[in-house]
Amino acid sequence: MIHFPLLLLLSLVGCDGYKFLVYSPIFGYSHTNFMGAIADTLTEAGHDVTLLMPIMDTEQEKKTGVKLTKKIVKVPGDPRVIEMMRYEGEILKQIWTMEPSIFALMQIATNMTKSFTFQCEKVFSDEALMKQLEDEKFDVGIAEAFSICGLGEYPSQGIFDLIKIPASIVTFSGVHMEAIAAAIGEPIAPSYVPGAIAREGDRMSFVGRVKNVIDVVLDRKFFTNIFESEISAFRRRFGPQFKGYEELFVDASYVVTNSNPYLDYPRPMLHKTVPIGGIAVSIDPKKNKLSAEWDALLNERNTTVLVSFGSIAKSIYMPHKYMYANGVEEYPP
Known part of the structure; x- marks a missing residue:
C-alpha cells in the first residue's frame, strides 16, 4: 500500500498542448468560418491557437469566424488588394442581371490571382511580424489551399518556413480540390467522379463526362494560376531555389477538406486526405438558440x-x- 500513493503521484504527468498558427485571410465568410471552426476546435481541446488574418476584404474585417480563440493577429490589406476587391464588389452587384461573359469571368479570376499575390507579399515582407511570429515557436501551421502563401514547413519554404514551423496541415473549405489531388498523387477520375465545380452527378452521359473533364481542367487551372503567381513572388524575394507549390502540398502532414464522406460522391483517396465536413456546423442547442x-x-x-x-x-x-x-x-x- 505504501507504493500506491507514490505510483499515483508519478502518474500525474503534466501534458502541454501544441501551439498552432492558423493562417486565415479575410476574403470570403465561408472560408473564414471554416478556418475559424478549426481554430476553435483546437482551442476547445486545450491547444494554444493563434489566428493570422490578412485583411483582403475590409467589409468583412470584423468577421473572424471564431468564438473561443482569443489570439488574433490581423495584417492590414495591401492597397492594391483593397482596390481590386472594391472592383470585384461592383461586378458582383450586377451578377443578377449581367449576361454570362467569359471575359468578365477571366477578369475576376485574374484579379483574384493578383489579390492573393499582393497580399502574400504584404505579409512576408513585414519583417517585424515575421520576427514576432517566429518568437512564438509554433509547433504546427494550418493554412487553406485557396492560397499557398501560408504553407511550407521548416526547413522547406513558405511563411511557415520563414517563422520556423516544423509541421504544416493543408485545408480546403470546399470538397476535394483537383489541384491538390494532382500534387499529392491522389487519383483524379473525371470519367466517374464529378469535379469540384461539376454541373452533373456521378451518372454521366458521354457528353456529361466531356463537360466534367473541362470543369476539372478549368478548376485546376484557376487555382494553379494563384499558386504559381505566389511562388513567383516568393522567388523574387528569396531566390529561385524556392520550392514549387506541388512540393509544399507534398510536405504537408495532412490535407483536411470540408467534404462529408456520407454525402459526397465516392472517390479514391489517400490516407493523407481527411474529410471533416460539418465541422463548422454547431449542434449544441444552447449555441443554436435563435434571436x-x-x-x-x-x-x-x-x-x-x-x-x-x-x-x-x-x-x-x-x-x-x-x-x-x-x-x-x-x-x-
Missing part, C-alpha cells in the same frame, strides 16, 4: 423554407422580379 426576431418569424407558419445564395450572389442586390420565382409559387404556404 427573438427570427424565432417570431419562423413561428408564423408551420413550415418555413430559407433560401440562401451564399456570399457571391448577394440577395440584397436581387431585382424584385426574382424575389417571387415561379418555382417558389408552385409550393403554396
Whole structure:
C-alpha cells in the first residue's frame, strides 16, 4: 500500500498542448468560418491557437469566424488588394442581371490571382511580424489551399518556413480540390467522379463526362494560376531555389477538406486526405438558440423554407422580379 500513493503521484504527468498558427485571410465568410471552426476546435481541446488574418476584404474585417480563440493577429490589406476587391464588389452587384461573359469571368479570376499575390507579399515582407511570429515557436501551421502563401514547413519554404514551423496541415473549405489531388498523387477520375465545380452527378452521359473533364481542367487551372503567381513572388524575394507549390502540398502532414464522406460522391483517396465536413456546423442547442426576431418569424407558419445564395450572389442586390420565382409559387404556404 505504501507504493500506491507514490505510483499515483508519478502518474500525474503534466501534458502541454501544441501551439498552432492558423493562417486565415479575410476574403470570403465561408472560408473564414471554416478556418475559424478549426481554430476553435483546437482551442476547445486545450491547444494554444493563434489566428493570422490578412485583411483582403475590409467589409468583412470584423468577421473572424471564431468564438473561443482569443489570439488574433490581423495584417492590414495591401492597397492594391483593397482596390481590386472594391472592383470585384461592383461586378458582383450586377451578377443578377449581367449576361454570362467569359471575359468578365477571366477578369475576376485574374484579379483574384493578383489579390492573393499582393497580399502574400504584404505579409512576408513585414519583417517585424515575421520576427514576432517566429518568437512564438509554433509547433504546427494550418493554412487553406485557396492560397499557398501560408504553407511550407521548416526547413522547406513558405511563411511557415520563414517563422520556423516544423509541421504544416493543408485545408480546403470546399470538397476535394483537383489541384491538390494532382500534387499529392491522389487519383483524379473525371470519367466517374464529378469535379469540384461539376454541373452533373456521378451518372454521366458521354457528353456529361466531356463537360466534367473541362470543369476539372478549368478548376485546376484557376487555382494553379494563384499558386504559381505566389511562388513567383516568393522567388523574387528569396531566390529561385524556392520550392514549387506541388512540393509544399507534398510536405504537408495532412490535407483536411470540408467534404462529408456520407454525402459526397465516392472517390479514391489517400490516407493523407481527411474529410471533416460539418465541422463548422454547431449542434449544441444552447449555441443554436435563435434571436427573438427570427424565432417570431419562423413561428408564423408551420413550415418555413430559407433560401440562401451564399456570399457571391448577394440577395440584397436581387431585382424584385426574382424575389417571387415561379418555382417558389408552385409550393403554396
